[in-house]
Structure formats: structure tokens, C-alpha cells
Amino acid sequence: MLTEIDSSTDLATILNAPPATEQDAAETPADWPGIGLIGRDGVIHTYDLDKAITTATFAALADGTAAARLEAGRWVPDRDEWIDSDLDAAVVRDFRRVETSQGSFREETVHDTIEQANAAYLSEIAEMEKLRDLPEYQQ
Numbered sequence: 001m002l003t004e005i006d007s008s009t010d011l012a013t014i015l016n017a018p019p020a021t022e023q024d025a026a027e028t029p030a031d032w033p034g035i036g037l038i039g040r041d042g043v044i045h046t047y048d049l050d051k052a053i054t055t056a057t058f059a060a061l062a063d064g065t066a067a068a069r070l071e072a073g074r075w076v077p078d079r080d081e082w083i084d085s086d087l088d089a090a091v092v093r094d095f096r097r098v099e100t101s102q103g104s105f106r107e108e109t110v111h112d113t114i115e116q117a118n119a120a121y122l123s124e125i126a127e128m129e130k131l132r133d134l135p136e137y138q139q
Contacts, residue, residue: 008077
């Protein structure tokens with residue numbers, strides 16, 4: 001059972017769960033002010049939805065860290081991932097959050113817009129791919 005929403009995958013999992021009541025079944029994320037979960041501490045934590053962009057088929061957390069869209073009857077995460085095991089590197093765009101890691105380095109930024117997040121995601125991948133030119137990665 002999820003106790004927090006850390007990613008778009010978590011949000012999609014929650015949205016794909018069976019409705020608890022008939023009223024829940026009749027509503028969409030556009031009808032909700034947020035999502036409440038009982039945390040590990042036993043307290044209900046509320047995750048506010050971005051009311052400006054949340055619809056019946058798209059749900060986004062107000063803090064920009066997770067979103068999911070309804071496709072063919074299932075909620076799917078709004079997430080892109082690039083992984084290069086040879087470089088021990090990864091770039092993940094999870095809605096407006098972009099996480100970059102390489103070895104022990106890790107950086108995370110939540111961008112103001114999805115367009116900025118997409119641009120940062122592509123830029124970070126390009127930077128990571130430059131590592132291939134370094135002598136330590138030549139084979």
C-alpha cells in the first residue's frame with residue numbers, strides 16, 4: 001500500500017486503484033481538491049492537484065513532481081527515462097521534475113513548465129552522451 005506520492009508512477013498506481021465508494025467511481029481528478037494518503041507516520045497527508053491543468057483524463061500534482069494521463073482505460077505515468085549502464089548514468093523526466101545521475105552524482109530540479117522540463121531532459125541527455133568521448137569510457 002502506498003503511503004506517499006514520490007513519482008508519476010505512484011500517482012498512476014493510486015488512480016488505477018478500485019474506487020472506494022460509488023461516489024468515487026462517478027468522479028474524476030478534476031472533481032478533487034487533492035489526494036489524501038495515510039503516511040508511514042499514520043497521519044493523512046494531502047497532495048494538492050494542479051487545478052489549472054487537471055482534467056478528467058490528466059492529473060498533476062501542484063508541486064510539479066508527478067502527473068498521469070488516462071490512456072485506453074488505464075492511468076499511465078507522465079515520465080521519460082534515459083539510462084546508459086556503460087556510463088552508470090540516467091536522466092529521468094517525471095512530469096516537471098528532471099533527475100540526473102551519474103555514478104554518485106545526483107541532481108534534481110522541478111521546472112516551472114513542462115516545456116522547460118522537456119528541454120532540460122534533452123539537454124541533460126546530450127551532456128551525458130558527451131561523457132562517451134572521455135578516455136575512461138573509451139573501449
